[in-house]
Amino acid sequence: MLLWIPLLPFIGFLVNTSGGRRLSKTAAGAVASGAMFVAFLASVISVRALVLLPAEERELTQRIFTWIGSADFQVPLGLRLDPLSAVMILVVTGIGFLIHLYSTAYMVEEEPREYARYFAYLNLFAAFMLLLVLGENFLVLFVGWEGVGLCSYLLIGFWYKNRLAADAGKKAFIVNRIGDVAFILGVLLAFTQLGSVNFKELNGLIAGFRPEETFGVVSAIALLLFIGATGKSAQIPLYIWLPDAMEGPTPVSALIHAATMVTAGVYLIGRNAVIFAHAPEVLTIVAVIGTATALWAGAIGMVQNDIKRVLAYSTVSQLGYMFMAMGVGAYAAGIFHLLTHAFFKALLFLGSGAVIHALSGEQDLRHMGGLKKELPITYWTFLVGALAIAGVPGLAGFFSKDEILYRTFAAGHPLLWTVGAITSLMTAFYMFRLVFLAFHGERRTDAEAVARGAASRLPATHEQHHDADNSHPPHASHLHDAPRAMATPLVVLAIGSVLAGYLNVPAALGGSAFLEHFLEPSLQVPAVEGMHGAAEHASYSLEMALMIVSSLIAVAGIGIAAFLYLKRPAIPEAMAARFPGAYQFLVNKGYIDEAYDAVVVQPIKSLSEHVLWKADATVIDGAVNGMGQIVAESGALLRQMHTGSLRLYAVSVLFGAVMIVGYYLWS
Amino acid sequence: MAFNLILFYLFAAIAVGTTLLVVVQSNPVHSVLLLIGSFIGLAGLYVLLEAPFVAVIQIIVYAGAIMVLFLFVVMLLNAPREAIVRSSMLESGATRAVGALLALAFAAELAWALTRSRTLAMSHAGDTPAFSVPQIGQRIFQEYAFAFEATSILILVAMVGAITLAGRHLSKNDQGHNG
Amino acid sequence: MADLNHYLILSGLLFTIGTAGVLLRRNVITVLLSIEVMLNAVNLTFIAFGRFLGSSDGQIIVFFVITVAAAEAAVGLALVIALFRHVETLNPDAFRQLRG
Numbered sequence: 001m002l003l004w005i006p007l008l009p010f011i012g013f014l015v016n017t018s019g020g021r022r023l024s025k026t027a028a029g030a031v032a033s034g035a036m037f038v039a040f041l042a043s044v045i046s047v048r049a050l051v052l053l054p055a056e057e058r059e060l061t062q063r064i065f066t067w068i069g070s071a072d073f074q075v076p077l078g079l080r081l082d083p084l085s086a087v088m089i090l091v092v093t094g095i096g097f098l099i100h101l102y103s104t105a106y107m108v109e110e111e112p113r114e115y116a117r118y119f120a121y122l123n124l125f126a127a128f129m130l131l132l133v134l135g136e137n138f139l140v141l142f143v144g145w146e147g148v149g150l151c152s153y154l155l156i157g158f159w160y161k162n163r164l165a166a167d168a169g170k171k172a173f174i175v176n177r178i179g180d181v182a183f184i185l186g187v188l189l190a191f192t193q194l195g196s197v198n199f200k201e202l203n204g205l206i207a208g209f210r211p212e213e214t215f216g217v218v219s220a221i222a223l224l225l226f227i228g229a230t231g232k233s234a235q236i237p238l239y240i241w242l243p244d245a246m247e248g249p250t251p252v253s254a255l256i257h258a259a260t261m262v263t264a265g266v267y268l269i270g271r272n273a274v275i276f277a278h279a280p281e282v283l284t285i286v287a288v289i290g291t292a293t294a295l296w297a298g299a300i301g302m303v304q305n306d307i308k309r310v311l312a313y314s315t316v317s318q319l320g321y322m323f324m325a326m327g328v329g330a331y332a333a334g335i336f337h338l339l340t341h342a343f344f345k346a347l348l349f350l351g352s353g354a355v356i357h358a359l360s361g362e363q364d365l366r367h368m369g370g371l372k373k374e375l376p377i378t379y380w381t382f383l384v385g386a387l388a389i390a391g392v393p394g395l396a397g398f399f400s401k402d403e404i405l406y407r408t409f410a411a412g413h414p415l416l417w418t419v420g421a422i423t424s425l426m427t428a429f430y431m432f433r434l435v436f437l438a439f440h441g442e443r444r445t446d447a448e449a450v451a452r453g454a455a456s457r458l459p460a461t462h463e464q465h466h467d468a469d470n471s472h473p474p475h476a477s478h479l480h481d482a483p484r485a486m487a488t489p490l491v492v493l494a495i496g497s498v499l500a501g502y503l504n505v506p507a508a509l510g511g512s513a514f515l516e517h518f519l520e521p522s523l524q525v526p527a528v529e530g531m532h533g534a535a536e537h538a539s540y541s542l543e544m545a546l547m548i549v550s551s552l553i554a555v556a557g558i559g560i561a562a563f564l565y566l567k568r569p570a571i572p573e574a575m576a577a578r579f580p581g582a583y584q585f586l587v588n589k590g591y592i593d594e595a596y597d598a599v600v601v602q603p604i605k606s607l608s609e610h611v612l613w614k615a616d617a618t619v620i621d622g623a624v625n626g627m628g629q630i631v632a633e634s635g636a637l638l639r640q641m642h643t644g645s646l647r648l649y650a651v652s653v654l655f656g657a658v659m660i661v662g663y664y665l666w667s
Numbered sequence: 668m669a670f671n672l673i674l675f676y677l678f679a680a681i682a683v684g685t686t687l688l689v690v691v692q693s694n695p696v697h698s699v700l701l702l703i704g705s706f707i708g709l710a711g712l713y714v715l716l717e718a719p720f721v722a723v724i725q726i727i728v729y730a731g732a733i734m735v736l737f738l739f740v741v742m743l744l745n746a747p748r749e750a751i752v753r754s755s756m757l758e759s760g761a762t763r764a765v766g767a768l769l770a771l772a773f774a775a776e777l778a779w780a781l782t783r784s785r786t787l788a789m790s791h792a793g794d795t796p797a798f799s800v801p802q803i804g805q806r807i808f809q810e811y812a813f814a815f816e817a818t819s820i821l822i823l824v825a826m827v828g829a830i831t832l833a834g835r836h837l838s839k840n841d842q843g844h845n846g
Numbered sequence: 847m848a849d850l851n852h853y854l855i856l857s858g859l860l861f862t863i864g865t866a867g868v869l870l871r872r873n874v875i876t877v878l879l880s881i882e883v884m885l886n887a888v889n890l891t892f893i894a895f896g897r898f899l900g901s902s903d904g905q906i907i908v909f910f911v912i913t914v915a916a917a918e919a920a921v922g923l924a925l926v927i928a929l930f931r932h933v934e935t936l937n938p939d940a941f942r943q944l945r946g
Contacts, residue, residue: 644945646938650869655769661776665783679856686860686883690867695875702879709886716853716897721905725889728912733882733919740923741875744930766869770862777858781851798902807906818913825917829924 001046002062002079005089006130008039009096012123020116028112029104032119036100036126040093047086058083058521061136068139075197080136084270084522087335087515088133088263091342095259096126098489102350103251105485106357118158122255125151129260133267138187138197141268145183145232148261149176155256156248168244175241179231186224193217203274211278219279225268226276226286233265234316235293235323240593242316246308250353253308258315258345263338266322273331273523287327287408291419294320296590298426302433303576303586306363307352310434314389315345317423321404324420330407331523332504332516337404339515340396340500344388347493351382354482354490355438365437372439375481379439381490386435388497390428391554393547396501402550403506406543421553428557436565506543674715681708695741699734706730720800853894860887874929874936878922885915 012035016028023031050058060081068075081089100122107118125148132144150173157169191197194205194217206218229235234242234257245257256262269276269286276283294317301313318341325334356363358375372379388397401424409417482490504515564572576583585591685704692698706729713722807815864887867880889908896904926936933940 642945644942646941647869651766651769654773654865654869658769658772658776661780662772665776665780675852679852683856683859683863686863689879689883690863690871690876692876695873695879698876698879702882705883705886709890712853712856712890713893716893718893718897718905718908721889721893721908724909724912728916729882729886733916736919736923737875737879740927744875744927744936770866773865774862777862781854781858798905803902803905803909806902807909811906811910814910818910821914822917825921829920832921833924833927 001042001049002060002081002134003064004042005039005046005093006079006127006134008035008042008127009123009130010127011035013120013127016116016120016123020120021113023112023116025104025108025110025112025115028116028119029100032123033097033100033104035123036093036097039126039130040090040097043086043089043093046081047090050081050083050086055521063136073191075137075139077140078136078198079131079134079140080200081134082522083519084267084335085133087339087519088267089130091339092126092129092133092260095342095346095493096129096255098492099251099255099259099346099350102254102353102486102489103249105483106251106353107249114158118155118249121151121154121158122252125155125256125261129264132264136199138190138199141271142183142187145228145264146180148256148264149173149180149232152176152245152256152261155252156245158248158252162247165247168241168247172241172245175238176231179228179238182224182231183228186221186228189217189221189224193221199271202272206274206278209278211280215281218275219282222272222276222279222282223285225272226282229265229268229323230289231265232268233262233319233323235265235320236289236296239293239297239316240596243309243312243589246306246312250308250349250356253312254346254349254353257312258349259342262315262319263322263342266319266326266334266338269323269326270331270335270523273326276326277329283327283329285327287324287413287416290320290323290325290327291416291423292320293317294324294423295419295426298423298430300586300589302426302430303583305365305587307355307365307368307434307438308349308363310365310430311345311348311352314348314427314430317427318345318389321401321420321423324408324416325404328408328411328413328416330404330411332519333400333403333407335519336504336515337400339503340388340400340497343493343496343500344385344395344397347381347385347490347497348389350486350490350493351378351385354378354486355382357482357486358480365434367444368438369441369443370439371443375439377481377487377490381494382439383435384494384497386431388501390431390558391424391550392558393551393554394498394501396497396499398550398554399501399504399506402547403504405550406506406546409546410542421549424550424553425557428554429561432558432561433565436561440566441569509544509547671715675712678708678711678715681705682712683708696738699737699741703730703734706734718798720798720803850894850898853890857887857890857894860884860890872937872939874926874938877938878919878926881922882915882919885911 009032012032015031016023020028046060050060053059061078062080063076063078065077066074067077100119103118103122107115110118128144128147128151130144132141132148135141135144153169153173155169156172157166159165160169187197190202194202196202196205209218231238242257242262246253276286297313297316297320301310301317304310304313318337322334322337322341325331325337354375355368355371355378358371358378359368362368384395388395391398391401405417405420405424408420481487504513506513588594682705685701685708689698689701689705692701706725710722710725713719713725861884864880864883867883868877871877871880889911892904892908892911894904896902896907929941930936
């Protein structure tokens with residue numbers, strides 16, 4: 001049964017790839033969405049079967065065949081369902097299905113072949129992601145890991161004729177790959193030093209160790225895995241691909257870069273919580289990097305003008321929160337935030353997609369406004385998502401983010417808590433800046449730009465090109481609210497953004513902390529003295545106090561955004577003018593891309609071109625051509641023996657005969 | 668017997684003499700006829716060596732068939748007498764010196780080989796019966812059967828080759844081909 | 847009594863004469879004839895050894911050698927005819943197209 005979960009989307013991929021030419025758009029979309037829906041059902045059935053088992057034995061394994069079998073190193077293609085992967089598969093299949101549904105309407109203007117190709121890739125991605133979370137050992141996980149990286153490349157660069165999209169796809173893949181080198185090294189280290197790549201075996205083995213005080217094998221493994229996770233989950237230093245990935249279609253951004261693929265790094269740490277728990281120094285690094293990333297991305301997100309870029313940096317920032325949680329030992333809180341974030345971030349992205357679609361490709365916030373009246377469903381669902389991410393009490397984001405902050409504080413990291421709180425303020429601020437700029441007020445369209453269809457100073461998106469090519473009368477035909485296929489997922493996700501939080505209401509508020517207890521068998525982090533874990537016995541009153549603080553921060557952020565963008569819209573521009581250096585620094589993303597380019601990319605390019613290419617041309621080509629030269633020249637030399645004179649030939653035969661006979665007579 | 672020795676020297680003289688003349692003659696027709704004389708000398712030697720079968724074969728096949736073929740070709744080609752021209756490079760001093768040296772080396776090797784080896788006395792006539800034709804035939808068709816078959820294929824190949832090489836390839840445009 | 851050495855010296859002599867003919871004559875037909883002379887010298891050697899070693903192998907081999915010599919002469923003469931059609935001479939030095 002477990003095998004069906006990744007297999008169904010894979011079959012969808014096969015159908016759409018091979019038959020894509022001949023399927024109508026409806027059929028292609030139906031196949032893909034249907035595969036996801038059935039996979040979702042299969043997941044529900046499997047999870048139900050899991051839940052029926054007693055808590056200590058919650059594990060379903062299915063081994064399909066022996067992939068690597070050499071002496072005592074046996075690696076099967078094995079799938080394992082336990083509470084952690086149960087949460088993940090429900091998220092992937094459920095939200096994945098909704099996004100497939102949304103895409104059937106969003107991508108409807110593509111050619112049938114492109115349409116089918118899109119859904120093929122999307123299904124393939126889902127298959128790999130499910131393989132990733134269901135894998136029972138590092139190697140199966142890695143297959144999924146690489147597979148989702150590949151699909152990310154394919155989908156970001158879906159409109160491959162657009163140079164920016166193609167470049168963004170390459171960037172994503174290459175940066176991921178850099179992280180993957182560390183990942184592989186970590187797995188190899190685990191294999192050579194500890195003898196296994198199976199999660200259960202490794203966890204069992206390491207649980208018996210003492211937590212490492214110095215940097216030992218376990219710490220090395222943990223660090224390497226974490227570096228791999230920074231690549232996949234866009235943390236410092238490998239986050240640079242995610243903002244560029246916004247060149248891809250918006251549903252792709254929603255699925256891959258909000259809800260699923262980028263969470264693979266968080267999942268990895270959760271899956272190997274035991275390893276990380278025994279490597280306290282690495283956990284510190286994880287927490288610090290997570291927090292730093294959250295702050296940094298939040299700061300950049302505050303000044304971006306492209307609606308999708310704001311959301312992209314927001315994703316990086318929220319992922320930072322998840323890593324912060326993992327780093328302080330609150331693994332369940334990190335997974336909880338993963339779950340709630342999947343809901344509201346997907347919602348926000350899909351909502352922004354509806355906005356972009358309605359405005360025929362406009363993505364610049366400075367040219368939006370007043371959409372509240374024209375796109376009501378989009379507006380209200382978007383608002384729910386924004387409230388959730390800001391951490392307004394009652395919605396999902398409040399519960400998960402608060403849990404993280406509380407645990408951070410309780411584990412004795414007031415500095416990290418402070419940074420987290422500041423980032424919360426930023427989150428609320430930039431999110432509502434986006435809401436107010438896009439939906440409230442009056443439309444600030446640039447009239448000539450509208451006529452030309454490619455006005456914004458942002459790089460032109462495909463949607464704008466698309467419309468320019470088809471010479472749509474701009475704005476007139478698309479300015480309608482989301483069609484049913486797009487609106488339904490929005491509504492469902494909005495409901496989820498509200499309700500998902502109630503899966504883990506903390507005890508302080510009288511809840512049962514269901515998710516945390518559910519995940520315990522998977523995370524298996526016992527509270528041992530001296531461990532870097534979250535203290536279990538902090539007082540409820542501290543928790544309540546911190547909750548109130550978070551709520552105030554959220555409201556404050558919204559308030560500041562309302563003030564600056566609704567009441568006194570002139571102030572933000574004035575502030576930008578007052579601090580031009582800082583403003584430019586943030587708008588240009590801290591010039592990090594340029595720095596990487598100068599320090600890493602250009603040296604490699606010049607090394608390749610000037611040294612290696614020259615070496616190749618002179619040495620290797622020289623050797624090969626030289627061989628030919630030698631043969632030709634020696635041939636020319638030897639050719640002089642062919643005088644063409646028969647008698648000379650006869651003489652030489654005789655000469656040879658004399659020599660040979662002489663040799664035999666002498667010896 | 669001394670008679671044998673005299674006969675040996677007689678036939679040997681015939682053979683060597685005619686062979687020398689073959690190589691020296693300028694008229695190819697004379698060369699061919701002299702070669703037939705050389706064969707007769709050799710046939711006599713073969714008989715002395717108690718191989719009458721081979722001697723007869725030599726005369727019939729070699730002298731009778733091959734030399735006749737040579738004669739045909741010589742007369743067909745109406746070969747001119749060989750002109751004595753001494754201008755080619757191969758007759759230059761250096762070449763002649765090298766050639767003479769080579770010949771000397773060759774002769775020395777032969778002499779050396781011959782004088783160093785043991786001499787085999789000719790066995791008495793009674794000990795070794797002359798090999799009769801049936802005996803030879805049996806050996807050919809039993810031990811040397813493969814060689815026999817291979818030689819027959821060789822003859823076939825030679826026939827086809829000769830016809831292909833020397834035959835006139837008449838095509839429509841090729842009427843006045845000279846032969 | 848003529849012993850083996852006599853025969854061998856005789857055969858060597860004939861062989862040398864034949865070689866000289868091959869190398870020195872400038873008439874292709876004569877060259878071919880000289881080759882036949884060389885083959886005959888070899889035949890004599892075979893028969894002589896066959897007699898003195900008491901085996902009929904010598905005669906059998908000569909049997910085959912004569913056959914092969916016939917085939918070779920036929921093909922050689924066919925070549926000469928073919929060549930003669932192109933260049934109206936029998937001088938081997940005239941055929942230098944294989945130079946280089």
